[in-house]
Amino acid sequence: MMLPYLIIVPLFGAFATPLVGLAGKKARELWAVLITALTLGVASELFYTVWKSGEIMVYTLGGKNPLGQGVGFPIRIVWEVDLLSALFALMVTLIAFVAVLYSTEYMRHDTGLEKYYTLVLVLEVGMLGIAITGDLFNFYVFLEIMSIASYALVAFRNDTWEGIEAGIKYMFTGSLASAFILLGIVLLYGQYGTLTMAYLAKMIAGNPTFTAKVALGLLAGGLLFKSGAVPVHMWLADAHPAAPSSISAMLSGLVIKIGGTYALARLAFSVFGMGISMKTVGWIIIFFACATLIVGNAMAIIQTDMKRLFAFSSVGQIGYILLGIGIGLAAYGSDVGDVALAGAIYHTVNHALMKALLFLVAGAVIHQLGTKNLNELSGIARRMPVTSFAFLVGAAAIIGLPPLNGFASKWLIYESSALFNPFLAAIAIIGTAFCTAAYIRVLFTFFGRPSERVVNATEPGKAMLVPMLILVLAIIIMGLFPWAISEKVMIPAAKTLENFSAYVTAVLGGV
Amino acid sequence: MNVLYATLGFIGIYAYVSFASLLWGGIDRKLVARMQRRMGPPLLQPFYDFLKLVSKESIIPRDANRFFELAPVLALAVSIALLAYTPLGFEPLFGTKGDVILFVYLLTLIGFLRVLGAVSSGSPYAQIGAQREMIILVSREGPMMLALFTILWRLSELGVTKPFSMGTFYEHSIWELGTPMSVIGTVILLFVFMAWLASEIEVGYFDIPEAETELAEGTMAEYSGRHLALFELASAIKAFVSASLVVAVFFPWGISQYLGLTGVPAMVVELLFHTLKVFAVLFVSMSVFRAVTGRLRINQAVGIFWTRLLPASIVGALLLALDTLGVIA
Numbered sequence: 042m043m044l045p046y047l048i049i050v051p052l053f054g055a056f057a058t059p060l061v062g063l064a065g066k067k068a069r070e071l072w073a074v075l076i077t078a079l080t081l082g083v084a085s086e087l088f089y090t091v092w093k094s095g096e097i098m099v100y101t102l103g104g105k106n107p108l109g110q111g112v113g114f115p116i117r118i119v120w121e122v123d124l125l126s127a128l129f130a131l132m133v134t135l136i137a138f139v140a141v142l143y144s145t146e147y148m149r150h151d152t153g154l155e156k157y158y159t160l161v162l163v164l165e166v167g168m169l170g171i172a173i174t175g176d177l178f179n180f181y182v183f184l185e186i187m188s189i190a191s192y193a194l195v196a197f198r199n200d201t202w203e204g205i206e207a208g209i210k211y212m213f214t215g216s217l218a219s220a221f222i223l224l225g226i227v228l229l230y231g232q233y234g235t236l237t238m239a240y241l242a243k244m245i246a247g248n249p250t251f252t253a254k255v256a257l258g259l260l261a262g263g264l265l266f267k268s269g270a271v272p273v274h275m276w277l278a279d280a281h282p283a284a285p286s287s288i289s290a291m292l293s294g295l296v297i298k299i300g301g302t303y304a305l306a307r308l309a310f311s312v313f314g315m316g317i318s319m320k321t322v323g324w325i326i327i328f329f330a331c332a333t334l335i336v337g338n339a340m341a342i343i344q345t346d347m348k349r350l351f352a353f354s355s356v357g358q359i360g361y362i363l364l365g366i367g368i369g370l371a372a373y374g375s376d377v378g379d380v381a382l383a384g385a386i387y388h389t390v391n392h393a394l395m396k397a398l399l400f401l402v403a404g405a406v407i408h409q410l411g412t413k414n415l416n417e418l419s420g421i422a423r424r425m426p427v428t429s430f431a432f433l434v435g436a437a438a439i440i441g442l443p444p445l446n447g448f449a450s451k452w453l454i455y456e457s458s459a460l461f462n463p464f465l466a467a468i469a470i471i472g473t474a475f476c477t478a479a480y481i482r483v484l485f486t487f488f489g490r491p492s493e494r495v496v497n498a499t500e501p502g503k504a505m506l507v508p509m510l511i512l513v514l515a516i517i518i519m520g521l522f523p524w525a526i527s528e529k530v531m532i533p534a535a536k537t538l539e540n541f542s543a544y545v546t547a548v549l550g551g552v
Numbered sequence: 553m554n555v556l557y558a559t560l561g562f563i564g565i566y567a568y569v570s571f572a573s574l575l576w577g578g579i580d581r582k583l584v585a586r587m588q589r590r591m592g593p594p595l596l597q598p599f600y601d602f603l604k605l606v607s608k609e610s611i612i613p614r615d616a617n618r619f620f621e622l623a624p625v626l627a628l629a630v631s632i633a634l635l636a637y638t639p640l641g642f643e644p645l646f647g648t649k650g651d652v653i654l655f656v657y658l659l660t661l662i663g664f665l666r667v668l669g670a671v672s673s674g675s676p677y678a679q680i681g682a683q684r685e686m687i688i689l690v691s692r693e694g695p696m697m698l699a700l701f702t703i704l705w706r707l708s709e710l711g712v713t714k715p716f717s718m719g720t721f722y723e724h725s726i727w728e729l730g731t732p733m734s735v736i737g738t739v740i741l742l743f744v745f746m747a748w749l750a751s752e753i754e755v756g757y758f759d760i761p762e763a764e765t766e767l768a769e770g771t772m773a774e775y776s777g778r779h780l781a782l783f784e785l786a787s788a789i790k791a792f793v794s795a796s797l798v799v800a801v802f803f804p805w806g807i808s809q810y811l812g813l814t815g816v817p818a819m820v821v822e823l824l825f826h827t828l829k830v831f832a833v834l835f836v837s838m839s840v841f842r843a844v845t846g847r848l849r850i851n852q853a854v855g856i857f858w859t860r861l862l863p864a865s866i867v868g869a870l871l872l873a874l875d876t877l878g879v880i881a
Contacts, residue, residue, distance in 0.1 A: 422617035422672065429617070443657060481686075490615050490674040 043090070044100045044120060046083045047130060047169050051076060055162035062155035070145040073158040077138040080165065084127075084134040091127040092530065097537070097547035098122040099175070107237070107548050115237040119548055121175030123537040125386065128530065129172045129303055132390050135515075136294045136397045137165045139508040144287040146504035147404055151285070157197060164190035164291065168299045175548060177226050177236045177312075184222065184300055188215050188267070191296055195284045207283035211276045218266035218273070225259035228252050238312050239548035242541060246315030257313050257322070261305060268301020270363060271332040274356045278340075281352035282413070286404025289348060293355040294397035298389050302362045306385070306538060309370055314541040323371025330367050331468045334360030338475035342482070347413045348403050350479060351396065354439065357472055358392045361385075364469060365454045368461050373539065377460045382535035384453025387527060391438070391446045391519065398435040398512040402428055405501045405509070410494060415483060420491030424498040429487050431509040436480040438516050441473065446516050449523030453531075558645050565640065565823075566632055570785060572827050573792035574598040579831065580839050587843045598788070602781050610777025615674025623669025624775070624782035627662050631789040634658040638793045639800035641826030642819050643719035651717045652704060655797070656697060659752075662790050663689045666771050666783065673774035681770025684850050685761035688751060691857035692758075695865035696748040699741040702869035703801055706734075709876065718797075721804040729875065737871030738802070744865045745798045747856075749837045753791040756841040757848045757856070791838070795830045798837075803829050 054076030062069040091098055100120040101107045109116035122130075141161060148154060167187025174180045192215060196208025230236055232252040233244040245253050269277040277297065281289045309322055337356030344350035365385025372378035405428045406421065407413050422429035438445035441452070451473070459466035500506065519526060537543070577598035585592025594600075612620060636646040637655045644651070663685060670682040701716075703726050708715035710724045726738050751758035762770045775783060807825050808818035848856070 420615070420617070420674065422619060423615065423674075426618045443654065484668075485671050485682075488617060488619060488668060488671045489679065490676075 042098075042100065043083050043086050044098060044122060044173065047080065047087060047173060048166060050083060051080050051162045051166045051169065054080075055159050055166060058159045058162065059155050062158075066154070069155060069158060073141050073162065074138075074145065076162060077134065077141045077165065080169075081131075081134040081138045084130045084169075087122065088127040088131040091122055091124055092533075095124070095533070097543060098127075099547050108550070113549075114235060115240050115548055118179050119175040119237060119239070120173045121239065121544070121547060122173050123544065123547075124530070124534045125303075125307075125538050126172045128386070128390065128534055129299060130169055132393050133165065133168045133172065133295050133299060136291060136393055137161070137168075139397065139401075139511055140287040140290050143290075143401055143404070143505055143508040144285075146502050147287055147408055148285060151198065153197075157194075160190045160194050160197070161288075161291070164194065164296070168295055171299050171304060175238050177229065177238055177241065179236075180238075180304070181219075181223055181226055184267075184304070185219055187296060187300055188219060191280075191288075191292060194288045195280045195292070197285060197288070198283075201283070203279070203283040207276075207279040211280045214266070214273070214276050218263040220263075221259045221266075222263035225256040225263065228256040228259070232256075237548065238307075239545045242312045242315060242545050243549065245313060245317075249316035253313070253316060257308070257317065260308055261322075261325070264301055264305040264308070265329060266301075268297045268305065268363070269333075269356050269359050270301075270329045271336045271356070271360075272329075274333070274337065277356060278349060278352045281355065281400075282346055282348035286348070286400050286407060289351075289403070290397040290400035293352065293400055294393040297355065297359060298362070298393065302359065302366060302385070302389065305363075306366045306369075306382075309366070310538050311541050311544045319370045319373045323367045323369070323373070326363055326367035327371060327465065328367075330360050330363035331465065332360075333357065333363060334468055334472035335475075338472045338479065341479040342475055344479075345415050347406065347415050347418070347483065348400070350415070350483065351399050351403060354399075354476060354479060355392075355396055357476055358388070358396070358439070360472060361451065361454050361469065362388050362392070364458060364465065368457055368465070369535070369539070372457075372461050377457050379532065379535055379539070380453050381457035381461065382538060383527060383531040384450055384457060386534050386538075387450035387453060387531040388447075391450045391516075394512055394515050394519070395435045395438040395447060398431060398509060398516065399439070401505070401509050401512070402432045402435060405505050408505070409498050409501055412494065415486050417492060417494050419486055419489040420495050421486075421498065422488045423491050424495055425500050427500055427506055428509070431513050432487060433484065434513045434516055436484055438520070440477045440480055444517075444520050446519035446523065448520070449527055453527065562636055562645055565635055565645070568823065569635055569640075569789055569792055572830075573788035574602065574785070576792065576831055576834060577788055580834065580842075583835065583839045584843045587839075598784075602784065605776075605781035605784065606778050608777040610779050613673055613675060613774050616774070617672050617674075619672040620669060620774075621779060623665050623672065624779045624786070627665040627669070627786040628782045628789075630658050630661050630665065631786045631793070634662070634793055635789070637718060638796050639718045639721055639804075640796060641806060641822030641824075643722055644717075647714065647717050647719045649714040649717050652700065653716075655718060656693070656700070659790070659794065660689065660693060662786060669775070669783075670771035670773075675774045677773040678771055681761045681773065685771055687850060687854055688758065688760060688857075691854045692748055692751045692861075695744050695857060695861040698862075698865045698869055699744050699748075700797075700801070702872050703738075703741065706872050706876070718800065721800045722806070725804050726801065731875055733871050733875040737868045737875065740864055740868035740871070742798075742802050744861050744868065745801065746833075746837050747861055749794050749798055749833070750841050751853070751857075752794045753787070753838060755838050756845040758853055759842075759847045760850050760853055791834065792830060795833045795837070796826070798833050799826060799829045803833075 061072040102118045104117050107115035107117050107119045167183050170183030192212040195211050196204050198204040232250055233241055235241050266273040281293055337353050337360055341350050341353035362385045365381045369378045369382030438447040441447040455466055455469055458469055578595040582592040637644045637651050667682045667685050670678040704716050707720050707724045712720045712723045750756055806822050808821050813821055
């Protein structure tokens with residue numbers, strides 16, 4: 042069983058980094074790359090096992106069986122990995138590996154790098170923990186590990202005004218959101234006396250109280266904040282531009298999805314699925330999704346700062362994912378709901394790949410030119426062809442052009458929303474139109490007449506180009522087999538998420 | 553049909569369409585010359601032009617990036633790929649259900665690649681041409697897509713094997729409905745399609761992005777030699793394909809069943825007959841339109857699309873949709 046190593050390896054790597062760092066810079070970088078590569082290996086193995094067997098893997102910390110001796114309820118912390126968790130763990134480790142590899146060159150001019158690599162590995166631990174945990178308080182702890190590591194990483198360049206400003210904003214509001222989540226958990230514990238998600242799901246199903254609804258409201262509010270949904274997206278637009286680009290790639294590609302949309306979907310389906318009106322929750326999420334879609338994509342058009350543009354575009358893409366989850370809830374049990382949920386899961390993975398790629402491109406531009414103002418960046422394509430090509434692929438994928446991976450996932454979301462409610466499909470299309478406008482504008486800037494600032498630019502080194510090319514390759518390959526992937530991975534993942542009774546029985550057995 | 557035969561047929565179609573579309577270029581020039589009491593060039597002039605351009609040196613501007621050389625190749629590649637989904641008198645070779653979206657996407661992509669190539673040249677003339685092409689591109693596809701999807705939706709109601717594919721037109725024709733409302737709606741949509749065709753091949757009113765006299769060839773300002781030749785060929789194929797769409801939507805009738813042909817001979821006859829129909833449509837929408845109208849300003853052209861053609865398209869679509877209610881039979 043490889044599951045514990047998913048946490049052990051990066052956690053050990055994080056705590057050993059300061060010691061390994063004593064051996065010199067090279068050793069430190071090599072260590073971080075090695076650890077993330079190992080974690081990627083563990084996650085691939087885990088994903089393969091879960092996908093192959095199609096079962097839910099349960100691991101109990103400190104015991105053979107989650108149930109206590111002589112009692113019929115679980116008393117230990119359990120980790121519960123279904124196909125969805127395994128898929129997201131794979132996504133997290135892949136992007137983390139790519140980002141760390143990229144950092145070896147990108148962060149070379151910064152100081153305090155032993156802290157940087159420690160924090161990155163801790164961030165990875167937090168995200169992996171959220172993906173695999175089956176215990177509500179354990180979830181909160183991992184969420185805080187992830188959040189605190191990302192506060193620190195956003196403000197990592199503490200000699201810049203914007204790093205500090207964004208870090209403070211992110212930390213203050215983020216702590217408030219975490220407090221909401223904790224309060225929700227406290228209410229649930231007070232009412233039902235358990236923290237194991239599977240058992241809690243059973244208890245809520247048996248006795249759905251008003252407290253459970255209040256708790257769900259608090260949890261959803263906190264998680265919508267973490268995912269950057271619209272009324273509470275303001276931290277994201279500051280945090281992503283201010284963070285180092287390798288971190289922006291992880292924040293935008295992973296943190297807002299694992300800590301936000303994944304957790305939301307997990308709680309709404311697996312924990313509250315049997316006790317509440319899914320239609321109501323679905324429509325509430327759809328409402329926020331529509332606002333997020335329009336505002337995020339529309340704000341992306343008017344930006345002049347490249348990373349800010351990508352950040353707003355992330356907000357917009359979160360809108361699609363939320364729309365998929367919302368329809369999956371509101372149309373639960375129908376084919377439309379299945380397709381919408383599969384689309385949301387697929388889009389999460391795709392968006393992680395392409396937004397990570399775009400932020401790495403932005404990082405390469407900043408690293409080589411020292412500016413991210415789009416008005417000064419005209420004509421990069423002449424001096425940095427590989428970077429521009431990577432941007433072209435990323436932008437085309439995020440708009441959803443057919444030979445690339447973004448098409449299939451967006452198509453599933455469009456199709457299901459059109460079947461569910463044509464008005465929602467129209468909103469999704471409007472969002473895409475805005476998104477297209479925003480990216481075509483950047484594209485024209487990249488391909489235009491070289492400005493004075495650009496004439497002496499050069500391509501970055503191999504350690505920055507290779508991660509970009511890995512992601513380009515992943516995007517293209519995933520784009521060539523969209524329906525096979527959707528059929529073999531995404532639809533089964535959506536089904537496991539929808540099948541909450543299996544989630545419960547995996548822990549409780551036949552009870 | 554297995555993949556090998558399909559590929560061979562595809563190559564054959566590509567060769568044929570390249571020939572026919574360039575030939576049409578010659579016919580068009582001849583016809584327009586005659587309309588203006590000139591002799592005009594020989595019929596095969598576009599072939600000579602093409603060969604000459606291919607043999608000439610291609611000059612790459614100093615400020616151009618890699619995409620400048622890549623764009624013509626991609627544009628031609630996309631237009632060739634488009635042929636696999638174009639109705640040419642018979643069902644497209646690689647047609648599947650829903651391929652209409654791919655068709656529209658590839659057709660638009662050719663225009664977009666022209667724009668990208670122009671932007672990559674670094675020339676301000678080309679940049680202005682590119683901006684205009686982009687604006688026209690955005691304006692013209694809306695009315696066409698609405699019209700096309702309405703017709704395909706209406707046809708799919710009649711029961712077809714592959715809904716929303718280009719092969720649908722050969723199973724049912726929109727005129728078959730026969731009700732007064734549907735005929736009026738179809739005529740309105742035909743008008744929209746003819747205007748769209750004129751703007752797709754940039755003639756008459758819509759010769760805006762290239763604008764020889766005003767912008768010195770606009771998007772194509774910096775292209776020369778074989779790169780220009782590739783673009784010219786791609787544009788010629790695109791004109792043929794766009795006209796093929798109009799023909800397939802509105803005039804899909806074949807003649808092979810009257811001649812009692814089946815199999816490959818039938819396909820050849822249909823292809824020739826289709827080519828004739830394409831030439832007829834292009835004669836109206838390209839030669840005549842080009843000879844009798846001048847260029848509009850960009851704002852006027854965009855205005856035409858949003859205030860004339862889009863409403864016309866909406867009215868036509870509504871008529872076709874209301875027709876399903878059977879109020880006026």
